[in-house]
């Protein structure tokens with residue numbers, strides 16, 4: 026039991042930024058293999074992480090561990106999608122069947138990745154994509170449980186909270202508009218349409234607007250109206266600028 030917990034902890038480990046490229050994928054590929062061997066599990070389909078991919082790990086219906094094809098950073102979305110379609114004789118509908126994904130979270134991650142690519146640079150659309158992601162994964166949690174869903178929910182929720190607090194710039198994640206090659210864009214739009222018909226794109230409430238924080242993280246608003254560093258507030262109050270602004274306000 027304890028051993029199992031240790032392994033489960035290990036595979037949910039996210040890269041801490043200190044490990045080199047290709048470290049996480051190698052570890053996960055090894056751990057997945059070892060775990061299934063020890064447990065006597067044989068996943069119907071295994072996915073090997075490509076160099077640099079930092080994907081989540083899921084448990085399939087039989088309890089075997091399977092590395093995600095799409096969920097996680099450094100996803101080679103287009104490449105992996107084309108691979109999946111090829112495995113299904115070039116048939117997109119076949120490729121997108123639930124049984125081709127170790128977890129429905131991976132399927133939702135695919136459309137989330139695509140929305141990021143299609144809407145890069147559009148803060149509002151990216152927020153909408155994040156909201157749709159969280160809602161769908163919460164639905165999936167009821168079917169598949171916490172193991173396959175909680176890390177993904179926490180990741181995206183954390184990102185949205187950090188953006189609202191001004192800790193991370195929304196631009197950083199909404200990115201620069203990308204010039205997507207025509208073939209890629211057309212395939213992406215087809216996937217979005219198909220998956221949205223399956224319910225991978227519904228929100229039952231209006232999208233929470235991305236809040237522009239009036240006071241960025243680590244700063245404070247003085248009664249004179251100036252935005253200053255939180256640690257520098259006392260010093261600021263002694264400045265002429267502050268005194269002049271207060272005098273103006275009291276006029």
Ligand SMILES: [Zn+2]
Nearest residue numbers: 247249251267
């Ligand atoms: Zn002031």
